[in-house]
Amino acid sequence: MTPTTTPTRLQRRYAVIGTGAIGGFYGAKLQQAGFDVHFLLNRDYQWVRDRGLVVESVNGDFTLPEVNAYQQPQKMPKCDVVIVALKTTANHLLPELLPPVVKENGVVVLLQNGLGAEEEVAQIVGSDRVMGGLCFICSNKIGPGHIRHSDYGAIELGDYDESYRARGITDRMQAIAGDFDRAGITILDSEDLLASRWKKLVWNIPFNGLSVILDAKTDALIADRATRSLAEDLMQEVVNGAAAHDRAIAPEFVQEMLDKTVKMKPYLTSMKLDYDRRQPLEIEAIFGNPLKKAAKVGVRLPKIETLYQQLVFLDRRNRR
Numbered sequence: 001m002t003p004t005t006t007p008t009r010l011q012r013r014y015a016v017i018g019t020g021a022i023g024g025f026y027g028a029k030l031q032q033a034g035f036d037v038h039f040l041l042n043r044d045y046q047w048v049r050d051r052g053l054v055v056e057s058v059n060g061d062f063t064l065p066e067v068n069a070y071q072q073p074q075k076m077p078k079c080d081v082v083i084v085a086l087k088t089t090a091n092h093l094l095p096e097l098l099p100p101v102v103k104e105n106g107v108v109v110l111l112q113n114g115l116g117a118e119e120e121v122a123q124i125v126g127s128d129r130v131m132g133g134l135c136f137i138c139s140n141k142i143g144p145g146h147i148r149h150s151d152y153g154a155i156e157l158g159d160y161d162e163s164y165r166a167r168g169i170t171d172r173m174q175a176i177a178g179d180f181d182r183a184g185i186t187i188l189d190s191e192d193l194l195a196s197r198w199k200k201l202v203w204n205i206p207f208n209g210l211s212v213i214l215d216a217k218t219d220a221l222i223a224d225r226a227t228r229s230l231a232e233d234l235m236q237e238v239v240n241g242a243a244a245h246d247r248a249i250a251p252e253f254v255q256e257m258l259d260k261t262v263k264m265k266p267y268l269t270s271m272k273l274d275y276d277r278r279q280p281l282e283i284e285a286i287f288g289n290p291l292k293k294a295a296k297v298g299v300r301l302p303k304i305e306t307l308y309q310q311l312v313f314l315d316r317r318n319r320r
């Protein structure tokens, strides 16, 4: 069993796999707080190696003129905490990207939307070395090494156990939460990562999906009676999917998500932004995997299935 003790504060070395809206923002905040952070980049490598990172944030802008930037994981030091902030559509790269960077008793933290990525990563690094985080943030990469954080910012952090068994709050979770807290990031402790992932889908399934299919921002979707009713039906199906996995989502939480969306600044979801940029959509993580998991326990989610089929069609046609 991999020891779960991690080095003391500020000694924990962080890697960020995917320095975009999420990885770029949270990684920069950790470096700003004094942590040793190493960024793996793709197209932005040269720019960030030479110019560092620029963060525009509702909580205050800052720049990091120098960061540890890499284009190959083999050139990176072994790290105690490896944050994966790729789009889930790039997770097929993780068997190549992760092993060179994860320290012997290190842990991988998946800051991604959707369901199922922890099970995939557990196959690579072992199921006792995986955690997941749900990011309640509106952030966009607006240029190479340039992040704009426009709203919210909290992370709901959970430890992973085989087959998504609830693992409770672990020491290493609290240690990493302490680091993020030191970096000014609000951490919500999750005792049950699977429940947290289903809860995040209560928002992502209706609004990410409908924003693409109906070419609409969140404010238009919630303001129109027909699409609000459709969003509520989709949310209820997510609640049914969670219930099929013995995870109860209270009706109050659904109402809270609806109320939050009414108050939200008009927002183009990350999936809609990907669609407009002709990038692959995170359909399998956010729609396909929840449908598969529900079907495995004999539960159909018909309206989510319809959204999934439409999104698959649109995604294919969008990138021909």
Ligand SMILES: NC(=O)C1=CN([C@@H]2O[C@H](COP(=O)(O)OP(=O)(O)OC[C@H]3O[C@@H](n4cnc5c(N)ncnc54)[C@H](OP(=O)(O)O)[C@@H]3O)[C@@H](O)[C@H]2O)C=CC1
Pocket: 017, 018, 019, 020, 021, 022, 023, 040, 041, 042, 043, 044, 085, 086, 087, 088, 090, 093, 111, 112, 113, 135, 136, 137, 138, 139, 140, 141, 270, 282
């Ligand atoms: N943005 C947001 O506000 C929120 C996002 N999320 C979730 O967070 C996750 C990350 O999304 P987000 O940060 O928005 O996505 P981004 O596209 O902004 O960031 C992903 C980054 O990964 C990089 N990347 C791709 N391939 C590689 C590679 N082989 N090696 C190194 N880096 C690579 C990309 O670089 P390049 O572009 O050069 O390929 C990009 O900078 C998703 O699951 C998303 O759904 C959740 C809540 C809110």
Ligand SMILES: CC(C)(CO)C(=O)C(=O)O
Pocket: 113, 135, 136, 137, 138, 152, 203, 204, 269, 270, 271
């Ligand atoms: C809820 C929201 C809009 C911000 O956390 C999100 O999850 C997303 O943009 O994918």
